[in-house]
Amino acid sequence: MSQYTFDTLAVELAEGIARVTLNRPEKRNAMNPRMHEEMHRLLAGLNADPEVHVIVITGAGKSFCAGADIKEFFNDLEGQPEARAVIMEVARQWMWEGIAGSPKATIAMINGHCFGGGLLVALACDIAVAGSAALFGLPEINWGHVPGGAASKKTIEAMGARQALYYALTGENFDAETAARTGLITKTVSQERLAEEVDALAKTLAAKSPFAVRTVKEIYRAAPDLDMTILHDFVAAKIDQLRIRDTAGNRSKGMQDFIGKRLRTTAPMGEQ
Ligand code: COA
Numbered sequence: 001m002s003q004y005t006f007d008t009l010a011v012e013l014a015e016g017i018a019r020v021t022l023n024r025p026e027k028r029n030a031m032n033p034r035m036h037e038e039m040h041r042l043l044a045g046l047n048a049d050p051e052v053h054v055i056v057i058t059g060a061g062k063s064f065c066a067g068a069d070i071k072e073f074f075n076d077l078e079g080q081p082e083a084r085a086v087i088m089e090v091a092r093q094w095m096w097e098g099i100a101g102s103p104k105a106t107i108a109m110i111n112g113h114c115f116g117g118g119l120l121v122a123l124a125c126d127i128a129v130a131g132s133a134a135l136f137g138l139p140e141i142n143w144g145h146v147p148g149g150a151a152s153k154k155t156i157e158a159m160g161a162r163q164a165l166y167y168a169l170t171g172e173n174f175d176a177e178t179a180a181r182t183g184l185i186t187k188t189v190s191q192e193r194l195a196e197e198v199d200a201l202a203k204t205l206a207a208k209s210p211f212a213v214r215t216v217k218e219i220y221r222a223a224p225d226l227d228m229t230i231l232h233d234f235v236a237a238k239i240d241q242l243r244i245r246d247t248a249g250n251r252s253k254g255m256q257d258f259i260g261k262r263l264r265t266t267a268p269m270g271e272q
Helices: 033-047 070-075 081-099 117-124 139-143 151-159 161-170 176-181 191-206 210-225 228-245 250-259
Strands: 009-014 017-022 054-059 063-065 105-110 113-115 127-131 135-137 187-189
Touching (some): 009 033, 033 081, 054 063, 105 117, 105 191, 113 117, 117 127, 117 151, 135 176, 176 187, 187 191
Antiparallel strands (some): 009 017
């Protein structure tokens, strides 16, 4: 489809899964203004497309994403604060509204270098799976700069203040194992099996009720900011909304299948 043809991205749609590749391998998939504009446009399209249930984001070549394009975003826009602010806003929107706020399930498939703003792309996704060869870092301090956008808040939320500040201050790289242990990513798998594992995960998510996926995400996004009483009300209202939204009847069919013993979500005890 022409709306999914881009300069800096490659996009494939199949069986409910949109596979998005940040596609500037010669620049380690650094995010230039064009990529921000294209991701913004793409996510608006994918999020509104009822055929899309899962969005997988990965990088071309040996990197996931080397962060902001230091030349095109920082150097070339020195002295142009207004132009830079426009791009910052576009970037904020696609990451935190387009990905984190997506009604679809989102997966970051981290195939290699994941630096600076690349960490934010991973953090914006619901699930982040890295190959064992992936390398992470917030190198901004090494060139006299600071982690931009929501990097501070989001890394603190994921890793805790101790780890987040350590890596922001030292600019030290860390491996996929450390990223998983500190909570920055969901898990790491062997580099060779990365694509296969993420594909299986994407297919599992694509098979879920899209109405339930969307509602789970809305509940989990709101929960940290709600007190217990309001949370209970909110979840009850969301379940009412799910009944209305679920025009395909997945929820009632799922209940009937369970009651009629046509649905097993786990192997019986002793057969695991
Ligand atoms: N912005 C702009 N260009 C970048 C870039 C970035 N963030 N990261 C890599 N590139 C470019 C390099 O300038 C180089 O371009 P050239 O071939 O025209 O000279 C090309 O990508 C390859 O980079 P190189 O450093 O040779 O690749 P590598 O495989 O040896 O190392 C990285 C990869 C990601 C470790 C290294 O490029 C790097 O440290 N990049 C900067 C990461 C960073 O500081 N990110 C935070 C930005 S806010």
